[in-house]
Amino acid sequence: MSGMLTNEEISQYDRDGYLIKSRFFDEEESQILLQQTKEDGELEKNAIRRDDSKGGVSKLTVWNHPVDDVYGMFSRSERLVGCVEQLLKDEVYHYHSKVMLKEPFVGGAWEWHQDYGYWYKNGCLYPHMLSAMIAIDDATRDNGCLRVLKGSHSVGRINHGTAGDQLGADVRYVEAAVKRHELVYVELRAGDVFFIHCNTLHCSGQNKSPNARWSYIIAYNAASNDPLWSHHHAQYTPIVKVSGNAIKQRQWESNGLKSIERKFNKQEDRGDRTEDK
Numbered sequence: 001m002s003g004m005l006t007n008e009e010i011s012q013y014d015r016d017g018y019l020i021k022s023r024f025f026d027e028e029e030s031q032i033l034l035q036q037t038k039e040d041g042e043l044e045k046n047a048i049r050r051d052d053s054k055g056g057v058s059k060l061t062v063w064n065h066p067v068d069d070v071y072g073m074f075s076r077s078e079r080l081v082g083c084v085e086q087l088l089k090d091e092v093y094h095y096h097s098k099v100m101l102k103e104p105f106v107g108g109a110w111e112w113h114q115d116y117g118y119w120y121k122n123g124c125l126y127p128h129m130l131s132a133m134i135a136i137d138d139a140t141r142d143n144g145c146l147r148v149l150k151g152s153h154s155v156g157r158i159n160h161g162t163a164g165d166q167l168g169a170d171v172r173y174v175e176a177a178v179k180r181h182e183l184v185y186v187e188l189r190a191g192d193v194f195f196i197h198c199n200t201l202h203c204s205g206q207n208k209s210p211n212a213r214w215s216y217i218i219a220y221n222a223a224s225n226d227p228l229w230s231h232h233h234a235q236y237t238p239i240v241k242v243s244g245n246a247i248k249q250r251q252w253e254s255n256g257l258k259s260i261e262r263k264f265n266k267q268e269d270r271g272d273r274t275e276d277k
Ligand SMILES: O=C(O)CCC(=O)C(=O)O
Pocket: 100, 102, 110, 115, 144, 145, 146, 202, 203, 204, 205, 215, 217
């Protein structure tokens, strides 16, 4: 596995269930992502809306397969994929991407959940999966940054049921975990990457501030964990990695593959209203 993470960082991720890499993408790369997302009308047009239980609204735009566009240069970057391979200790593939649009004043909260609470139901046998969240805007307590329970991936998968318009983890287990695991606010600067294990309990607050909190979240699955059945996210598809410089070199322009467009999902994991028994 060729990646830039040190053994200490890998151990930290294994112990805590998450890892923050500050300034993973530098100023120039962060600006490219910021400009792309803020000018990308497709995000709003294809967004799925989810109401939280307190009147806030979350919007997210989801797609399964990376293409030769700006987003693909990030999700397929050998720098990023190399780190994910170090953390998952396997070849990995792109399970899906989403841009979370947490708007000023109205941005909704997300209930406590584990991503594997949904992905298990998608036929993923092992929790050999993680998400890499790239901060597009700075994420602070004020604009509803993520909160995690440090080390909570060690509790294993918790059943998920409905909460508002969302599926959340069984509150009895969440309450017990809150008493045992430190609560951490994941404050990020644009360009930081937050790697989170798929069983780490996390949630986020509403955005009551005047500042947007958008983030680009890429979910990866281990190649050996190809889902048992086909569903609304990707089966194993090898990643065509791009060089670490692809973003700055604006390779999406020179590759001339613009004809291959992102196909947006209409369905999202939390749209599955089947509750666990
Ligand atoms: O960005 C957020 O506020 C929540 C994102 C999240 O929890 C998720 O995508 O699983």
